[in-house]
Amino acid sequence: MGFPDVANRLAASTSPYLLQHADNPVDWHEWGDAAFDRARADDKPVLLSIGYSACHWCHVMAHESFENPAVAAVMNRDFVNVKVDREERPDVDAVYMDAVQAMTGRGGWPLTVFLTPDAEPFYGGTYFPPVARHGMPGFLDLLGAIAEAWRTRRDDVTRGTRRLVEALHRSAALAPSDEVPSAAGVADAAVRIAATFDAVEGGFGGAPKFPQAPVLGFLLGRAARTRDRALLDRVTLTLGAMARGGLRDHLGGGFHRYCVDERWAVPHFEKMLYDNAQLARVYVEAWQLTGIAWLREVAEETLDYVLRELVDPSGALHAAQDADTPAGEGAYFAWTAREVEAVLDPATAAATRAWYGITDGGNFEAGTTVLATRRRVETVAADLGIPEAELRARVATAREALWRVRANRVAPTTDTKLLVDWNGLAIDALARAGTALGRPDYLSAAVRAAEAVLRLAGPAEDLAHSWKDGRRGAPGFAEDHGAFAGACVTLYEATFDPRWLGHAADVADAAVARFADPGGGFFQIGPRHAPLIVRPMAWVDGAMPSANALLADALWRLGALLADDRYTGLADQAVRRGWPLAQRAPSSLGALLAAADARAAGTREIAVVGPASRGAADLLDAVRGRYLPGTVVAAAERVDADAARRVPLLRHRAMAGGRATAYVCRQGACQLPVTDASALSAQLGAPWTAAASARLWPDDTATG
Numbered sequence: 080m081g082f083p084d085v086a087n088r089l090a091a092s093t094s095p096y097l098l099q100h101a102d103n104p105v106d107w108h109e110w111g112d113a114a115f116d117r118a119r120a121d122d123k124p125v126l127l128s129i130g131y132s133a134c135h136w137c138h139v140m141a142h143e144s145f146e147n148p149a150v151a152a153v154m155n156r157d158f159v160n161v162k163v164d165r166e167e168r169p170d171v172d173a174v175y176m177d178a179v180q181a182m183t184g185r186g187g188w189p190l191t192v193f194l195t196p197d198a199e200p201f202y203g204g205t206y207f208p209p210v211a212r213h214g215m216p217g218f219l220d221l222l223g224a225i226a227e228a229w230r231t232r233r234d235d236v237t238r239g240t241r242r243l244v245e246a247l248h249r250s251a252a253l254a255p256s257d258e259v260p261s262a263a264g265v266a267d268a269a270v271r272i273a274a275t276f277d278a279v280e281g282g283f284g285g286a287p288k289f290p291q292a293p294v295l296g297f298l299l300g301r302a303a304r305t306r307d308r309a310l311l312d313r314v315t316l317t318l319g320a321m322a323r324g325g326l327r328d329h330l331g332g333g334f335h336r337y338c339v340d341e342r343w344a345v346p347h348f349e350k351m352l353y354d355n356a357q358l359a360r361v362y363v364e365a366w367q368l369t370g371i372a373w374l375r376e377v378a379e380e381t382l383d384y385v386l387r388e389l390v391d392p393s394g395a396l397h398a399a400q401d402a403d404t405p406a407g408e409g410a411y412f413a414w415t416a417r418e419v420e421a422v423l424d425p426a427t428a429a430a431t432r433a434w435y436g437i438t439d440g441g442n443f444e445a446g447t448t449v450l451a452t453r454r455r456v457e458t459v460a461a462d463l464g465i466p467e468a469e470l471r472a473r474v475a476t477a478r479e480a481l482w483r484v485r486a487n488r489v490a491p492t493t494d495t496k497l498l499v500d501w502n503g504l505a506i507d508a509l510a511r512a513g514t515a516l517g518r519p520d521y522l523s524a525a526v527r528a529a530e531a532v533l534r535l536a537g538p539a540e541d542l543a544h545s546w547k548d549g550r551r552g553a554p555g556f557a558e559d560h561g562a563f564a565g566a567c568v569t570l571y572e573a574t575f576d577p578r579w580l581g582h583a584a585d586v587a588d589a590a591v592a593r594f595a596d597p598g599g600g601f602f603q604i605g606p607r608h609a610p611l612i613v614r615p616m617a618w619v620d621g622a623m624p625s626a627n628a629l630l631a632d633a634l635w636r637l638g639a640l641l642a643d644d645r646y647t648g649l650a651d652q653a654v655r656r657g658w659p660l661a662q663r664a665p666s667s668l669g670a671l672l673a674a675a676d677a678r679a680a681g682t683r684e685i686a687v688v689g690p691a692s693r694g695a696a697d698l699l700d701a702v703r704g705r706y707l708p709g710t711v712v713a714a715a716e717r718v719d720a721d722a723a724r725r726v727p728l729l730r731h732r733a734m735a736g737g738r739a740t741a742y743v744c745r746q747g748a749c750q751l752p753v754t755d756a757s758a759l760s761a762q763l764g765a766p767w768t769a770a771a772s773a774r775l776w777p778d779d780t781a782t783g
Contacts (some may be wrong), residue, residue, distance in 0.1 A: 087108070088107055089107050089109065089162065091464055092109060092602065093167075093547035094166075094167050094496070094547070095492075095495070095496065095547075095551065096131050096164040096494075097109065097162055097164055097654060099141070100141065104152075105160050106147070106160055107138060107160050107161070107162040108160065109161070109162065109419060110161055113159045115196055115198060117620075118159040121159065121746060122196075123229075123557055124158055124159075124196070124201075124226075125159050125160075125193070125195070125198070126154060126159070127162070127175060127191070128162050128190070129163045129171070129172050130163075130165065130189040130266060130400065131165050131187045131750045132166075132336070132398075133401045133402055133491075134349065135402040135403060136187075136206045136458065137188055139635040140189050140207065143209045146164060148476075149219075150209065150219055150505045153222050153223070153226075157229075158193075158222070158226070159196075166399075166494075166496070166498060167496070167545050168553065169197040169558065170603050171611065173603060173617060174247070174615055176190060177246060178203060179203035179204065180205055182200075182269070183601030184342060185205070186268050187205045188204055189238055190203070191207060192207065195236075199240045200714040201243070202225060205220055222773055226331055228381045233358075244612055248614070250616055251613045253656055254598075254656075255672050256656050257561050258658055259658075260676075260678065260679055261679060264442045264658070264675075265301070267662075269297070269298060269665075269672075272294060272298065272666050273309070273310060273663050274666070279777055281340050281777075282321070282343070283666065284318075284341045285341045286339060287340070287772075288337060288338045288340070288341055290321060290337070292357035292360075293357055293670040294666060295318070295669075296361055296673055296712065297676065299311070299361060299365060300677065304370075304676065305391050308773075309439030311412050311673050311770060314361075314365060314373075316369070316776075319360065320343050321334070321358075321775075323343075323453060324453070324614075325344045325449035326338050327377070328350070328384070330471065331384055331388075331485075332380035332387075332567065333355050333381050334350050334355055334400070338352055339718045341773065343451075344442055344451060347402050348402040348403075349402040350384075350399060350400040350402065352498075353500075353501045353623050355381050355383070355385055357440070358381060359378050359381040360426075360507065360511055361542075363512045363515050364511075365706075367704070368773075370766065372497060373775065382508070382518075385505060386524055389493070391497065391525070393533040393534070394528050395504050395528050395546075396494070396501070396528055397495045397497070398495070398497075399472060400490075400494070401494070401572050404488075404491050405489055406489060407445075410446065410447075411491055412485075413441070413444070413447035414437060414481070415441065415448070416432060416448075419432060419477075422480050427477055427532045427552075430470055430477070431474060431598070433459050433462060434452060435777065436454075442447055442466070452623040453777040455776065456470060479665060495547065497547065499534070500544070500559045500562040500563070500623065500707075502562075503527065503532075503564075505560075506532075506563075507562075507566040507569045509524050509525035509528070510522055510526075510569045510573040511569060511573070514572075514703045515596055526570065529570055532555070532563065534596070539563075540586070542563045542586065543559075553608065554608055556579070556603050556608075557593075557601045557602065557603045557604075557617065557626035557627075557630060558603070558617065560590035560593075560594070561588060561630035561631075562624075563586055564590065564633035565632055565633035566632070567583035568611070568633060568640065568711075578728055580726060582639065587630075587633060587637055588636060593605030594630075596616070596779075599604035599655055599656035600616055600618075600651030600656040600657065601616065601630050603615040603626055610694040618657045618660055618671065620670050625653075625668070625671060628673070628674055629653050630653060631648075632674050634646040634647065634653075635695060637683055638650065638730065639682045639711045640713055642730070643727075646780075654678060656670060676708075676709075677709035681745045681746040682709055682711060682745070683709055684710075684712040684713075684743070685702055685741045686732045687702075687712070687740070688729065688732045688733060688742075689717075689739025689740060690717075690739065693738055695714065698739055698740075698756055699712075700756065701757075702759070702763070705763060707763065712730070713726050713728040713729050715729055716731070717734075734754075736754065738754035740752045741753050741754075741759045741762075749772050750762050
């Protein structure tokens with residue numbers, strides 16, 4: 080049997096991550112039948128390596144092992160080697176991440192898994208150093224041990240493999256459930272998550288610390304709905320800590336992936352579209368609830384970063400920016416005291432060092448400091464003996480100067496592929512921010528990105544997962560359909576252009592046809608995908624909300640706007656099936672809990688009819704200025720037969736007394752129609768005044 084030559088086996092890939100490995104001395108294969116056919120023909124195990132282009136530790140293992148001719152020789156002799164970009168093949172990543180977590184209790188990237196020629200895992204881990212250290216086996220030693228076990232103890236290997244695959248099948252298939260999520264159950268989940276809160280540094284748990292946007296979104300919605308000040312403080316303290324710390328890029332905006340310490344001081348520096356999209360939405364919604372200006376500023380700086388650095392010429396959004404440059408990880412972002420003093424006058428340099436915590440010794444590599452703002456402005460100004468206004472002015476001057484200097488450094492590379500699910504999250508965030516913040520540029524960018532997704536990775540009823548260099552990637556997964564359907568619903572609510580509801584319905588119908596399980600919920604892969612050893616069904620949030628949570632949220636909102644019980648019923652089934660797991664592991668299912676909370680409270684439906692000149696703009700402003708979780712909004716200048724057909728929530732709605740009119744309903748029970756914005760605000764509930772004093776620093780006084 081003939082096989083491709085080693086050289087350029089990955090060179091035809093669209094994946095920037097695979098292209099990073101195209102010149103390795105390792106005989107890499109892409110995932111597919113050819114690799115496993117070769118493993119069977121050669122009677123070799125498969126070494127599966129999964130990572131992504133912006134992953135720091137993936138780069139480390141590549142430099143230490145995959146670029147090492149001696150290591151590559153052993154890999155090529157004893158294994159068939161397969162390289163996978165987790166961002167292009169999230170299905171493969173999900174299955175084998177579950178396997179490694181079942182074997183070792185931990186996961187992450189790079190993911191290293193040893194498989195039989197039938198793709199069944201028998202050993203795995205994450206990063207392995209080239210030689211043993213810190214309790215980890217050396218990669219060369221591990222390769223030798225695995226190859227020896229394959230040759231001499233094959234029966235033991237395959238017995239363990241069968242047990243593991245059976246366990247994966249059991250974990251992938253949650254039993255159908257008829258238990259309806261209750262308000263009491265959701266409240267208990269929130270209490271259990273809150274018990275893990277770090278009251279000193281913000282966030283949940285210890286190091287390493289991740290943003291956990293789905294959990295923050297759930298707790299924020301819960302706090303708004305129940306007016307729970309303690310929950311709100313946990314969210315705002317975390318948002319404040321992340322914004323002040325090293326997780327955030329204080330010069331260019333945007334957030335890095337996660338921090339290695341519990342104080343949010345030192346991150347791994349990759350910037351991912353999905354993190355910045357989700358965090359921008361949380362900051363916008365926290366600002367809507369509290370009115371705290373700082374939250375709005377962070378949201379805008381984050382989205383401005385996305386639009387400045389991640390927009391493709393097509394209008395779609397790029398996936399990520401790397402953690403590493405030729406100068407090392409973080410070198411683009413960190414500063415020495417001497418570098419700052421070389422750029423700024425002495426007084427401004429002193430103010431900048433004090434404000435950002437830049438010390439002679441630094442807190443990162445080679446004496447550099449990751450910028451952070453850990454002290455209040457009044458404290459820093461007092462220490463310097465200058466007015467607060469002067470400190471702010473000097474820091475603003477310094478930011479501009481340091482930004483210009485940084486622009487001349489070698490920047491991290493950008494992964495320019497289009498991922499539909501990540502674009503969906505970003506479109507949703509941009510559209511929400513555009514209406515909430517009065518930023519038409521954000522809304523225009525959201526529309527352009529959605530149109531690009533449909534043009535390049537569409538049409539809506541036939542989504543691909545990715546697009547790069549004129550080539551569509553794998554067929555769309557459940558998470559692509561959930562994120563993009565939800566984004567289209569949000570675009571309708573932002574523009575009131577019914578074409579977006581049509582696209583949302585097309586995407587939702589395709590998801591139901593391809594992924595729905597009769598017992599409730601949605602599989603990640605469908606009939607257009609090559610089968611894997613298990614058919615995954617995603618419930619647990621990772622860096623993104625789970626596919627089932629995304630689809631449940633999109634289907635509920637779509638069902639309410641289209642008055643279609645089929646969609647809402649499918650959403651109910653999905654949440655019921657995931658509910659027992661959400662009760663057992665609430666911190667891992669924040670997005671599903673948010674959907675369950677909204678559903679338990681009942682969807683609020685707002686319809687506004689009439690032109691802007693007759694008061695519709697004022698009515699819509701009354702809605703858009705508020706954080707209203709679990710709410711859908713429809714509007715039209717007039718409701719003719721076509722409008723009623725395309726947006727059934729508008730049926731039987733008309734202006735009253737020649738004025739634009741708003742209708743507020745919940746689960747079929749409607750309040751009296753109103754034509755005045757203040758009357759509409761009253762129907763939506765009095766604003767929560769205590770939210771305006773939400774805590775942003777651990778030593779703030781809790782009031783309200």
